[in-house]
Amino acid sequence: MNFSDVPSSRADAMSDKTSMHRNAIILADANNFFASCETVFNPSLAGRPLVVLSNNDGCVVSRSAAAKQMGIVNGTPWFKIRGQAAHDGVLARSSNYELYASLSHRMMHVMSGFFSHQEVYSIDECFLHGTLDDERTYETCRRMRETVLRGVGIAVSIGVAPTKTLAKIANHWAKQHPSSHGVTLWTAIEREFGDDVLRSVPISEVWGVGRRITKKLMGMGMTTALDLCRADPVLIRHRFSVLLERTVLELRGTPCIEDESDASNGARSTQILCSRMFSSPVRGFSTLSQALSVYAQQACHRLHRQGSLCGSVAAFCSTSPFSKDYSHVGNSVILDDPSDSPMVVAKAACEALRNRIDEHAPYIRAGVMLLDLSDSGHFSTFEGMDAQRDEHGIGTVLEDAARRFGPRRVGIGYGGIRGKGRNDADTGASWTMRRNMLSIRGTTRWDEMPIAHA
Structure with a gap:
């Protein structure tokens, strides 16, 4: 056909x-x-x-x-x-x-x-x-x-x-x-x-079927979406998971997948991660801590926006995986009390890697992860063990400044002097992300707004 x-x-x-x-x-x-x-x-x-x-x-x-x-x-x-x-x-x-x-x-x-x-x-x-x-x-x-x-x-x-x-x-x-x-x-x-539609879809292209599951299904003789549709849902649940069983039922026309959290609001229920590759290798804790501080504040921005607290902070960095001396360093810090304060989180992220890195190693990536998330509005515990909330409103001040003047106009600690020209919304440090072929940001920058000539 x-x-x-x-x-x-x-x-x-x-x-x-x-x-x-x-x-x-x-x-x-x-x-x-x-x-x-x-x-x-x-x-x-x-x-x-x-x-x-x-x-x-x-x-x-x-x-x-x-x-x-x-x-x-x-x-x-x-x-x-x-x-x-x-x-x-x-x-x-x-x-x-x-x-x-x-x-x-x-x-x-x-x-x-x-x-x-x-x-x-x-x-x-x-x-x-x-x-x-x-x-x-x-x-x-x-x-x-x-x-x-x-x-x-x-x-x-x-x-x-x-x-x-x-x-x-x-x-x-x-x-x-x-x-x-x-x-x-x-x-x-x-x-x-008819059945030729599902027969034309490889099993690897079915939504919810990952690479490892694809190999196992093909080992069972299932190569197309039609094969999976005709499989016994109970057997699939026992051999794989209830999630793949739902896929079988969905292929048969029975709705089984509920709506998830709206991706547009960026809410996370288990962890918040901010990780970047550096434009040039970073050496030494003093420079690495700049990046960790900036990433921690970006993660806190998301934490604050969704009204959550974090109970622990993890930080990591790594050298190039293609180098023979590849190195990956990671550690986590459990906070005394859950917090949404960018000062507490940024300090914890830096402390997590203090005295753990090789001062001469060329690190090309670093990241900060906020873990053990809880709803700020419903968090409660014993008297005297309250959360370390952002009582001074520093997070709110940073949010307001970013909303009015743009991202990273103000922050905590030394994160590298702010960039110039088209990079003025980022730090001017050597590790800042490289975007040498960046097009105009015509919907978010007044100075880059396109001009129409009548």
Whole structure:
């Protein structure tokens, strides 16, 4: 069967005049999100091979459709393909996190107005819930897609199905088949192709099936989503887990996966991690502690924003894994009482690695992790054992300053003199993240706002 000749999902949906009202899961996913964001304020990039790089311009993390057609794979180190990319006309951009987050917020806001419930699953995708019949669901999704493209400049693909797992498959179908016009209804493709739809999906591409589970399932003779759909759910639960059992049931059309915490608010229930690679190796505790202090304050920002306390603080650093003298150092400190104070957390992060590192080792990465999280509003214990709350309001002051003047305009301790020029929102220290191919931050910087000439 040639799946490239799939008829329009709209035609299929509208041909079913007996379609009944049903609960539908709608998955809207931006196409090549980071790369697509780069074209919003630079239309000349549209249709060209473009890659977006990770921290410190390290590896490819997003590719335009043209770059994918050239065989460039996510995770490829940029230094390995830089020469060939220049020869082939491939363009590269540093990760513009400010721009991506801003456009994601706009995109999610637009889509939230089309259906009654929205679950932001990640920066570039969300689940929506609908109760309309197939025809009206399709038309609403089509209008939503056109509104996002016209108002934000980002193309999205939409899959509609009775479960989240099937919505993922329908969404992937919409991406792979231009005749679907970016919107695919599971009922339409299932009616047209039957079991061949699930048979065309490799087991490794089923949502919720990881790499290790894939190997075990293939060892049992399961190679496609259809094989997993036909498996005994009880056997799957005993051999693997209740989570994979839910995947089996979802493939059969039974909703089993509940909504998770909205990714747009960044809430974490178990830990908060802030980790970065340095643009150049760091030696000595005095310099390393600068980075630890900055990362601790960034982690505290998230902690404060979600109204939590942390009971312990972990810090770590490591040298290059490719060096023969690879070294990884990590340690944790249990706080006397749970705290949300950036002063307490930053001090604990530095103390965790004091006298533990090699003063001459070239560390290329460090991070701070806040553990044992609890709800600040409901924390209670014995009298005299209260939490170390931010009684002086330093965290609030830092939040207000960042909101009014931008990030890292004020902080605790010496974290490296603030950068200049386009890097004025970061420290000016040698370990600051490198972004040499950064595009304009047209939605968050007054001095980088694009100018339209009439």
